[in-house]
Amino acid sequence: MLHLGVIGAGYWGPNLIRNFASIDDVSLEQVADINKAALEKIKADYPGVRTTLDPHELLASDVDAVCIATSAPTHYELTREALLQGKHVLCEKPLTLKSEEAQELVQLSDERNLTLMVGHLMLYHPAIRKIKELIDSGKLGDLLYVNSIRVNLGIARSNENVLWSLTPHDLSMILYLFDNEMPLGLSAAGQDFLTPGIEDIVFVSLFFAANRLGHVRASWIDPTKIRRLKVAGSKGMVVFDDVGADSTLKFYDEWIEPKGDGGFEHHRNFTPHVYEIEKAEPLRLECEHFVQCVLEGKKPLTDGRNGLAVVTILERAQASLKEKGAYKSL
Incomplete structure (x- = not known):
């Protein structure tokens, strides 16, 4: 069972939440967003899922993995913090806005033997x-x-x-x-x-x-x-x-x-x-692939190096x- 949290419940996040919430091998534990109205909607749709306005609270929790669906400028810092906290990460595209930052994240995930996957949906x-x-x-x-x-x-x-x-x-x-x-x-x-x-x-x-x-x-x-x-x-x-x-x-x-x-x-x-x-x-297949890669230790099709190449x-x-x-x- 993969215990997962999602950061970002705005434009794209609800689609990821919907898919992860319906995968048998996933326990969706918590959702973080700075928008209180977005979290109220999540609470109504998924009563058993905890919510927080502070993404750092989620990253410090005991979830195994996080999905980051926030604005692009925040991807690097949130992904880096997640990896340092020992979490597997699925980050929406682009992985970062600078290639040296993407390279750092790839190296960090390798050093800590963590899955780093990018949401190159197509x-x-x-x-x-x-x-x-x-x-x-x-x-x-x-x-x-x-x-x-x-x-x-x-x-x-x-x-x-x-x-x-x-x-x-x-x-x-x-x-x-x-x-x-x-x-x-x-x-x-x-x-x-x-x-x-x-x-x-x-x-x-x-x-x-x-x-x-x-x-x-x-x-x-x-x-x-x-x-x-x-x-x-x-x-x-x-x-x-x-x-x-x-x-x-x-x-x-x-x-x-x-x-x-x-x-x-x-x-x-x-x-x-x-x-x-x-x-x-395709998004369902992407989410299932991430779960499989984490649970079975497989290399993602759209791994961190793929994200680095695109950046x-x-x-x-x-x-x-x-x-x-x-x-x-x-």
Whole structure:
């Protein structure tokens, strides 16, 4: 049995609380939040769970593990304190706002033999797992590029740009599909329209070895909601439209083959194969994975090093943004 506490009951925390409260191997002991109204809601929904306005009280308690779902600037301090208190940690993305802080947390969790996992949710989506399976099986041939779009007329922020707020999902997916290989370098461009210095739209290009490419477009000032991942290989392509219950995963048995004489052979099949996507909530799978890793001593799919890799890319992309798309090596 895993005795667990959750810090953060605002925007995302209730979803984590709902899932952990329904897992058989978890005893949800306590929830902390600085908002009294949020805690009153938790008390009403989960009468047996203790609440506190002080996250340090929870961290000093006898829980085995904590889930941190607070604002990004607080992640480092809370995660560090949790690890020093001997707690296993699931921290929402991004793990930290500085790569040296993420590195410190990874080292601390290693030294204390504690599980450190980051909430890179999309890696637990059945469709993303299927795409990885298709790549690994050779069905797409050699991986050429991955293009991810995440746009909507969404929740704009004045204290965090769209790069740090939205793209961790896409960057973690791209790294996963490239076998966690770090890109050689990157370029990022964007623009601030609503709040000076806070980009509302970004374009990030990731340059991998062997002439392969990753690209992310993210915005919260787009008229349509699009969450689309395109994966192109030398022998086929995949398109995943992530639109909730109507999400689709399509394989296109199409590619262009160079003939060596300057010409090309076009292999076309206009009817894609549609894969069934397992009807499982990715967040539920993420929470179950964390519990399993703690109880069985397994390495998480999205461990601290995975979190460090994403923060490192974000950091370099932010530097590129400031220089209007300048290339930054990694």
